[in-house]
Structures are given as structure tokens and as C-alpha cells.
Amino acid sequence: MAQLALTATRRWASAPLPLRIALVYLTARAVTTALLIAAALQSTSLSRFGADPGLADFVVAWDAQWYWLVAEEGYPSELPLTESGDVAENAWAFMPVFAFAAKGIGFLLGSWGMGAFLLSFVAGYFACVALHRLLRDRLGQHAAMWSVVFFASGPIAAMFQVGYAETLFLLLLFLALDATIRRRYTWLYLLIPIMAFTRPGILAFALYLGLHGIFRWWHRREDPLATREVVHIVVLGALATVAGFSWQVIAGVVTGDPGAYLATELSWRRNWLVGGVEGFIPFEGWIQASQFWFGQWGLPTSWGPVVLALLVVTAGAALIYLPQVRALGPDLRLWSASYLLYLLAVFFPQSSTFRLLLPLSPAWGALAVPRSRLWRVGVLAACLVGQWVWIYHVYALGNTFWQVP
Known part of the structure; x- marks a missing residue:
């Protein structure tokens, strides 16, 4: 038995890297599929999916329906309004690249949902390959592979199999980070515009480029900074x-309302705050949310901002020390700090919080650094438990869980 295990290990180590990543990825996808099937079996008439939904129903569920709407009907030239006169939820909150790419693929496969599934699935595999390339020079081959295992099996792994733009954006992001780190700046002229119209978050990348430039300038004596590189970075x-x-400009031009995009984004926040939302103020969302959620949990609302401040300090200390x-x-x-600052500035924490943390996925590498097998297996187990918790609440319970009390 020991000899068989040793032989299998050697064959695994000698297999081509893309094949090893494919085996990891397909195994993770099989586990996620089993969890989605289990969630479908537990769905009831109280869920948004009703009793006995199929996997195809999950593919086009939640925000995937908005991408589907964009692909079929485009964007409204007139903003829809609620009964109170506020801007209602609408398609302007969703970028066009994923929606129309899925439509093109779906044209060949017979439906938008099939196109969206295949695009997310394939982009997810190549994101795993890109993540391994991004981490291997810093952590080594073994830790980089474990990072891929955690990434492919993480709590939000259902995104690899549904009609969301997340995996496509992650692929583009990993490629962009890798190009920046390897000083292949010319690739970013292609990647940045595509990223910008795939999913919100490119402003965090702009901040990262600024910090990257400052870091390189500060260390220019030991790491020479050529003039052409300065020009590229700027x-x-x-x-x-x-x-x-x-x-935001495009939405304003099409609708005739300069604030169309921000008003659209705030329409989702308005669903959670009973008192309404007056307008967008950077960093206000997290403060409001901390008070809101502490109130919902039966805790003093004054504790919310204090705990938030402690979380920010803890995250900053972890990044530094x-x-x-x-x-x-x-x-x-620097990327992690930039994206966290971006989220603090623009986001209101609610049911999408964990999904919006996905661009921090390179941080899986930090959990893969310890070489203890027990540690790594424990992290993987926690990932799978978290994945089931997420799938159960979002797809089995549906509206019975993710709603304002």
C-alpha cells in the first residue's frame, strides 16, 4: 500500500502542471455540483427557486438574471423609479463584457444560461492556472498548488458554475497582477479596459498601480526604475x-442623468436601510452597515463602528506584520490593501459581502505557506464547510434567508 501511494505521488508530481491543476479544479467542481444538488433537494416552496429546482435554475439565479437581461434587452435609456420616486434597481449596475460574451457562447449552445455556465467554468480553470503562476515564484510550487486547492474549493466556489462575472474578472485580475509584478506593463493596456467593463473594481487597480509606482520609486536604487517604466505606470x-x-459617464449620457449609475447602486442599499439613502458618501456604507447589523443582532448599535475600526486595524496589521x-x-x-480600501469606500456590507471579497483570492497563498499537512487539510475542510453554508443559505433557503428582517 505504501509503495502504491509512493508511486501515485511520483506520477502526480511528474504530471504536466496544467493537468494537475485541471484534476484539482474538476474535483472541486464535482464537490460543488454535489453540494448544489443537495441544496436543490432541500429547496422548498418558500425559496425563490421553489421545490425541486434544477442546476440550470441556479446558473441563472440572483444577479445572473441581470446579466441575462443585459444580454437580451441592453440598458434602459430611462431609469425606472419606485413608488416613492427613487431610482429602482436596474441593469446599469452590471457591466456588459460577461453578459454579451455569455450570449455569444450561448448562441452556439442554445441558451444564454449554457453560455454563462461555460464561460464561468472555463474562466475559473484558467484563473486557477494564473493564480498558480502568480504565486509560485514567491511561495514555491507546492504552496502555490495548495493555494489553488483552497481557491477552487473556497466558500464562494459556486461562482465557478453560475452566471456571474466573478471568475472572468478574477482571471483578468490575476493576469494583470502577474504582468505588473513581472514588469510586462504593455499587457495592461489590453487587460485594464476589459476588466473595467467586466465588473466594478478597476479603481482599486488604479490605486494599486499608484502604490506600485511609489514602491518602485522608493526602491529604485536596488531595483532600477527605467524612464519608460515610469511612463507606463503613470x-x-x-x-x-x-x-x-x-x-458612470456612459450611464449618464444614455439616461440623461449624470448620477444614474450611483443612484442605481444605491437602490440596492436602500433595500436594507429603512430610513433611506440621501446620496453617496465615501466610507459611509460600512459605518451605516455596522450600526444596522448590530441592531439586527440585538447588540448596541454604538458597538458597530468600534468593531469596524478594530477590524480595519487588524487587517492593516496583518498585511504589514x-x-x-x-x-x-x-x-x-499592496493590491490587497488597495482593494480593501476600495471596498471600505464604496460598499455597504450585506448578502454579497463574501462574494465581493473574491478579488483578494491571492491571499489564499498566505494560508498555504505553513507546511503542516494537518493545517492544510484543516483549511480545506473549513473551505468545504463554508462552501456548504453559503450554498445552503443562498440556494436552498433563497429568499427565506437573504432578506431584511
């Missing part, structure tokens, strides 16, 4: 910033 930072605000995080290298830490 121009690409400007491109990412312009691209980040361009969707934690050895496992430092092993990721300065660029991935």
Missing part, C-alpha cells in the same frame, strides 16, 4: 482611473 494609472469612471502574508511579496500586499 499612463496605465490614468487609464485605469478614466476607465473606472467611464461607466504577519509573516505568512509578507511571504506573498509587496505587490500582492
Whole structure:
């Protein structure tokens, strides 16, 4: 038996890297499929999916329906309004790249849902390959592979199999981070515009490019910074910033309302705050949410901002001092800091919170650094438990769980 295990290990180690990642990815997808089937069996008439839904129903559920709507009907030229006169939820909150790419693929396969599933599934595999490439030079081949295992099996792994833009954005993000770290800046002229129209978050990448440029300038004596690289970094930072605000401009031009996009995004926040939302103020969302959720949990609302501040300080300290995080290298830490700051500035924590943390996926590498087999198996087990908790609440319970009390 020991000889068989040794032989299998050697064959695994000698197999081509894309094949090893494919085996990991397909195994993870099989587990996720089993969990989705289990959730479907437990769905009731009280869920948004009703009793006995199929996997195809999950593929086009929740926000996937908005991408589908974008693909079929485009964007409204007139913003829909609620009975109170506020801007209602509408398609302007969802970027076009995934929606129309899935439509093109779906044209060949017979439905938008099939196109969306295949796009998410395939993009997820290549995101695993890109994540391994991103981490292997810093963590080594073994830890990089474990990072892929955690990433492919994580709590939000259902995103690899449903009609969301997450996996496509992650693929583009990992490629962009890798290109930046390897100083292949010219690739970013292609990647940044596509990222900008796939999913919100390119402004975080603009901030990261700025911090990357400052870091390189600070260390220019030991790591020479050529003039052409300075030009690339400045121009690409400007491109990412312009691209980040361009969707707001486009929405304003089409609808005739300069605030169309922000008003659309705030329409989702309005569902959670009984008192309504007056307008967008950076960083206000997390403060409001901390008070809201502490109130819902029966705790003093004044504790919310205090706990929030402690979380921010803890996250900052981890990025700076934690050895496992430092092993990721300065660029991935700068990206994590940039994206966390972006989320703090624009987001209101609610049912999408964990999904919106996916761009921090390179941080899986920090959990893969410890070489203890018990530790790694424990992290994987926690990932699978978290995955079931997420799938059960989102797909089995549906509306019976994710609703404002």
C-alpha cells in the first residue's frame, strides 16, 4: 500500500502542471455540483427557486438574471423609479463584457444560461492556472498548488458554475497582477479596459498601480526604475482611473442623468436601510452597515463602528506584520490593501459581502505557506464547510434567508 501511494505521488508530481491543476479544479467542481444538488433537494416552496429546482435554475439565479437581461434587452435609456420616486434597481449596475460574451457562447449552445455556465467554468480553470503562476515564484510550487486547492474549493466556489462575472474578472485580475509584478506593463493596456467593463473594481487597480509606482520609486536604487517604466505606470494609472469612471459617464449620457449609475447602486442599499439613502458618501456604507447589523443582532448599535475600526486595524496589521502574508511579496500586499480600501469606500456590507471579497483570492497563498499537512487539510475542510453554508443559505433557503428582517 505504501509503495502504491509512493508511486501515485511520483506520477502526480511528474504530471504536466496544467493537468494537475485541471484534476484539482474538476474535483472541486464535482464537490460543488454535489453540494448544489443537495441544496436543490432541500429547496422548498418558500425559496425563490421553489421545490425541486434544477442546476440550470441556479446558473441563472440572483444577479445572473441581470446579466441575462443585459444580454437580451441592453440598458434602459430611462431609469425606472419606485413608488416613492427613487431610482429602482436596474441593469446599469452590471457591466456588459460577461453578459454579451455569455450570449455569444450561448448562441452556439442554445441558451444564454449554457453560455454563462461555460464561460464561468472555463474562466475559473484558467484563473486557477494564473493564480498558480502568480504565486509560485514567491511561495514555491507546492504552496502555490495548495493555494489553488483552497481557491477552487473556497466558500464562494459556486461562482465557478453560475452566471456571474466573478471568475472572468478574477482571471483578468490575476493576469494583470502577474504582468505588473513581472514588469510586462504593455499587457495592461489590453487587460485594464476589459476588466473595467467586466465588473466594478478597476479603481482599486488604479490605486494599486499608484502604490506600485511609489514602491518602485522608493526602491529604485536596488531595483532600477527605467524612464519608460515610469511612463507606463503613470499612463496605465490614468487609464485605469478614466476607465473606472467611464461607466458612470456612459450611464449618464444614455439616461440623461449624470448620477444614474450611483443612484442605481444605491437602490440596492436602500433595500436594507429603512430610513433611506440621501446620496453617496465615501466610507459611509460600512459605518451605516455596522450600526444596522448590530441592531439586527440585538447588540448596541454604538458597538458597530468600534468593531469596524478594530477590524480595519487588524487587517492593516496583518498585511504589514504577519509573516505568512509578507511571504506573498509587496505587490500582492499592496493590491490587497488597495482593494480593501476600495471596498471600505464604496460598499455597504450585506448578502454579497463574501462574494465581493473574491478579488483578494491571492491571499489564499498566505494560508498555504505553513507546511503542516494537518493545517492544510484543516483549511480545506473549513473551505468545504463554508462552501456548504453559503450554498445552503443562498440556494436552498433563497429568499427565506437573504432578506431584511
